[in-house]
Amino acid sequence: MRETAYAKINLALHVRRRKEDGYHELETLFAFVDAGDELSASAAQADSLLVVGEFGGVLDDPFGNIVAKALHSLPHGQAWAVTLEKNLPVAAGLGGGSADAGAIFRMVRDSCGLPEDWHARAARLGADVPACVESVACIGRGIGTELEPTANDLTGTPVLLVNPRIPLATGPVFKAWDGVDRGPMAGANLREMALSGRNDLEAPALTLVSEIGQVLEALRRTGAWLTRMSGSGATCFALYDSIEERDAARAVMPARWWTLAGALR
Structure with missing residues (x-):
């Protein structure tokens, strides 16, 4: 299996207020670029993660990586050996880790289906992850996990x-x-x-x-x-x-x- 982790950009990002729990109330306009990190997976005896690519050296803890956490959070049948080609810079405002996790969700969806509570599982991994699962333009509210569809007149821009x-x-x-x-x-x-x-x-x-x-x-x-x-x-x-x-x-x-x-x- 292969999947692209599409780079996320915020066409707009409005910070409305700081909530009592310390998080900020947001309104954001998510959009996705048709390129990003690349993930591949094959059947294995045990789940594993190999990180390569230009920015792969930055991720020095494969077991704490959000890709490994995403894989472990979802039932996916036989174990997977996952390779992550890290083409996007880390801590760069592109949702790189969230996009990687979103790609894992799509791979699991295509191979054996997602559980009904997949959105909640994605949100536990990070505020951008639910939007990155579908990787289509949408409005995000709350901390970014409350998603609203929007007509996309910018496809191909x-x-x-x-x-x-x-x-x-x-x-x-x-x-x-x-x-x-x-x-x-x-x-x-x-x-x-x-x-x-x-x-x-x-x-x-x-x-x-x-x-x-x-x-x-x-x-x-x-x-x-x-x-x-x-x-x-x-x-x-x-x-x-x-x-x-x-x-x-x-x-x-x-x-x-x-x-x-x-x-x-």
Whole structure:
């Protein structure tokens, strides 16, 4: 079995309030790129996980990896030997680990079906995991686990992801948020919601990793119709009207930065 763990981006991310349990009430517009990490699995005597790829060395605890946790959380018949090709940077606002777990859920679904409580099992692994299971554009509320379908008028839109190769943990970014509720998302379709939206974590992330500002400035010079940081950073994305514009933009990005060119699913 093979499955792509599609990179997640937040076209908009509105932080509304901090709840009594310490989590934040969110409104976010999830979208997914048609590329990401790659997973494969084959029958084995015992469940196992091998991590390879450009960013595989960052994950030094395979048993604590969210992929292993996802596999152990689901009945899947015979044991699986799973290989994870880690192509997405870690702690990058792309939901990489959550996307990997979502890919495991799809592999289990296709091979033997998911239990009825799969959403709750996914949510226990991480707030982004339920959205990553289906990996289609949707609205996330609550802590991001309460999902609402939305018509997707952006399928096929060329997208460029850029990361300055600086990991950024989510906790410190939320801690640096100023606590101001700047209002809900608005718009009749995905494009309108994205254009009228914002990422409330962009400003606090910039105070922690100033290079994010350099990435955004570079992308804004490329003719993109939307440029924004994804999630808690430090990856930024730009949306284009044509593949040629996207590829020309990628060509002028500094070689020291990580880039990924794709299209929205």
